[in-house]
Amino acid sequence: MDKLLFNVLEMIAEFESGLISMRSRKGMEIVQAKGRLRGKQHKPTAKQEVHLIDLHTTGDMT
Template identity: 45%
Template sequence: MRAGDTLVVPKLDRLARSVPGARDIGDSLTARGVKLSLSGTLYDPADPMGKMFFNILATFAEFEVDLLRMRTREGMAVARAKGKLKEKQPKLSARQQSHMVQQHQSGEHTIADLAELFSVSRATVYRVLERHQNASAPSTSGGQ
């Protein structure tokens, strides 16, 4: 943006995620000589009143986002407690994963072959193999 331009943002939470982030952006706009339009209202970050309103709006926007996060976490906790929020189901059953590991260890199949055989992505094959390797690795704790 250049001096004299106006940055148009529908809502402040679309501009920054926190008050310090909004201040940094406001300072950057001031340094460039750019004005800010929030929800159709023009704010000049270089003007003391514009700066104050911008900071107040940023504080309220951050507060709203924090409330939303808190309510979402609470709602998820309630749903989880009621058994309505379930974890993502694995793409392969334990038996399929074991079979995949055996085929990989035999050396007859590449990662791409296994991905095609089991109709999963290569990343899934790598995750299954890594989980198996981590599960079969001996514990490094000395037991002291």
């Protein structure tokens, strides 16, 4: 009887896990279709860093 109960609980947990991942994937697809999905921000190149520092030191940008 104990094995049966644990197997049923395991099946329910696995089913819920599948639902969560399915909803997450569906949500990501919707956000990506709207164009709002943003990944990790890119680091500026060395040339871009120098340009940004120059802009900051001249007072053109804060």
